[in-house]
Amino acid sequence: MSRRNWDLPWDEYLATLKPHERPALPGSPATPDHSTPMRWAYACVGVLVALTGSLGNAAVTANIPLLAGSLGVTTTEASWLPVVFVMTNACMNLLLVKFRMQYGLRLFTEIILMVFLATATAHLFLEDYGSTLVVRGIAGIAAAGMSTLGILYIIQAFPAQHRLKGIIIGVGLSSLAIPLARLGVGYLLDRDLWRAVYMFDLGLVLVALPAVFALKMPPSQRVKTFERLDFVTFALFAPGVALLTAVLGLGRIVWWTEAPWIGLALIGALVLLTAAVIIEYNRANPLIDLKWLAGGDIVRLLLAILLVRIVLSEQTTGAVGFLQQMGLGYEQMHSLFWVMLFATAAGTLTSAFTLNPTKLWKPISIALVLIAVGAFMDSHATVLTRPANLYFSQALLGFAAAFFIGPTMIIGFGKVLQGGGKHMVSFIVVFSIGQNIGGLMGSALVGTIQTLREKFHSNQLSAHIDMGDPEVVLRLQQLGGAYAHTVGDAAQRQALALKLLQQQISQQAQVLAYNDVFLLIAAAAAVGAVWVAVNHYRPRIEARRAAHREAAQAAAAAAVE
Numbered sequence: 001m002s003r004r005n006w007d008l009p010w011d012e013y014l015a016t017l018k019p020h021e022r023p024a025l026p027g028s029p030a031t032p033d034h035s036t037p038m039r040w041a042y043a044c045v046g047v048l049v050a051l052t053g054s055l056g057n058a059a060v061t062a063n064i065p066l067l068a069g070s071l072g073v074t075t076t077e078a079s080w081l082p083v084v085f086v087m088t089n090a091c092m093n094l095l096l097v098k099f100r101m102q103y104g105l106r107l108f109t110e111i112i113l114m115v116f117l118a119t120a121t122a123h124l125f126l127e128d129y130g131s132t133l134v135v136r137g138i139a140g141i142a143a144a145g146m147s148t149l150g151i152l153y154i155i156q157a158f159p160a161q162h163r164l165k166g167i168i169i170g171v172g173l174s175s176l177a178i179p180l181a182r183l184g185v186g187y188l189l190d191r192d193l194w195r196a197v198y199m200f201d202l203g204l205v206l207v208a209l210p211a212v213f214a215l216k217m218p219p220s221q222r223v224k225t226f227e228r229l230d231f232v233t234f235a236l237f238a239p240g241v242a243l244l245t246a247v248l249g250l251g252r253i254v255w256w257t258e259a260p261w262i263g264l265a266l267i268g269a270l271v272l273l274t275a276a277v278i279i280e281y282n283r284a285n286p287l288i289d290l291k292w293l294a295g296g297d298i299v300r301l302l303l304a305i306l307l308v309r310i311v312l313s314e315q316t317t318g319a320v321g322f323l324q325q326m327g328l329g330y331e332q333m334h335s336l337f338w339v340m341l342f343a344t345a346a347g348t349l350t351s352a353f354t355l356n357p358t359k360l361w362k363p364i365s366i367a368l369v370l371i372a373v374g375a376f377m378d379s380h381a382t383v384l385t386r387p388a389n390l391y392f393s394q395a396l397l398g399f400a401a402a403f404f405i406g407p408t409m410i411i412g413f414g415k416v417l418q419g420g421g422k423h424m425v426s427f428i429v430v431f432s433i434g435q436n437i438g439g440l441m442g443s444a445l446v447g448t449i450q451t452l453r454e455k456f457h458s459n460q461l462s463a464h465i466d467m468g469d470p471e472v473v474l475r476l477q478q479l480g481g482a483y484a485h486t487v488g489d490a491a492q493r494q495a496l497a498l499k500l501l502q503q504q505i506s507q508q509a510q511v512l513a514y515n516d517v518f519l520l521i522a523a524a525a526a527v528g529a530v531w532v533a534v535n536h537y538r539p540r541i542e543a544r545r546a547a548h549r550e551a552a553q554a555a556a557a558a559a560v561e
Contacts, residue, residue, distance in 0.1 A: 020160040027101035030218040046153030050173040053146025058177035083249035087242035088140035112145030123198040165352040168406025172348030179341035240272030248440035252447035309438025336387035343395040347402030361536035367404035368529035375522035453513035
């Protein structure tokens, strides 16, 4: 297919396309039969764009304490940076999908790339906390478009019969960002602190920008989609989601009952989201089709996405947080991050090349089983547990994290295509919010339970410390003996020994708390795997029962005759 045809009016260009080359939905590009070198070119640009859009936020999310020091703020203040990113990223697809449908893919691409370039450049010159917050919010908007653009480029790299594989690989690339950021950011920070990270981010954009302009996407169909009420809904829905995101992202850090703004934010989110729901429910052409989203299949899909994202926090928050509590830094966990990276890549490729469109729920159930096994293995951790002890369990979780994402998106796309494509915005918004909010819910849940269980175990262990117990006395003597050559006063040695004993109790309480969290996650994942499997096989079982009933009725009718 000659690229010169791309400049033709849409109706004329559409006439030159074969049926399998035509775009499935408005706003999506045509998928002409490219030559092999062109397919490789689209694949490379797609990978570049996808990683450019996700690495920046991954670097911030994975290195909050270091970023706090660079900006001169507290860890709590620095924790707002990834939360602000999610605030804008989670709901921007409400407008971006419709913008792409109405104004075309090329304009969409150019605007997104220029906004992303502006945010990457701004990081180099705006180094104060307030400006960084604003830039992270704008970056969330641009990243929403970059992730979509990366997927669309990768789809171009695959022939029609393997296009679903392209979707899975495109979606799975975002899962590689966190382990890549944890592996690479440390080296950049050693060179020039966060300025080096921002320079790297800008460098990626400066490479992606000419690559995208040099290798343009095929044309897309444009249709009028925006209505005035769309902007009213967005004006209510976006701040409502933002307030909910702030609560989930910061609640466990400032603690749920200690910060008054948590309650006010929840009330505001409830009021705004309720108002948006009322408007959308009564519209003839809603921005978010609530009636479609209330369908059984879509509800189950959303619950599955939320469940998997929540239990996957065992890896992103649980395991890494546990090792940090044991006194390990990121540089000591590099081998574990490599394992996570390779396992995640393997999960993406396995999901793509073992895809069975008739059994899309099966990978979700398998992913939950792998998470259950990995989390159960981690629930036996001790104070001597080190990264090498977590290789296998974390490999299972990394594999599962990438294995489930693609099939869930394809299930949703299938439902969208069955409805003629009119529910595309609704599904993209649900998928995006499910991924983002699910991740925040998981981190909030893990952090909250771990804190509560640590307090419980610490009180239990402290209650069993009897100063008259010979074993306790012996332990204090051993701990105090470490100071025998430096502290001559026996009372001071006793006080130091008591302090060391309390630290050991606290450390043991942390281990027990994390083990409780891992065990709870394992149980939740196991129950989820059974629930998904039952929902997957129930229609088949009911169909077989119906067939048996019909056969029995036919046999009875034949006997009567």
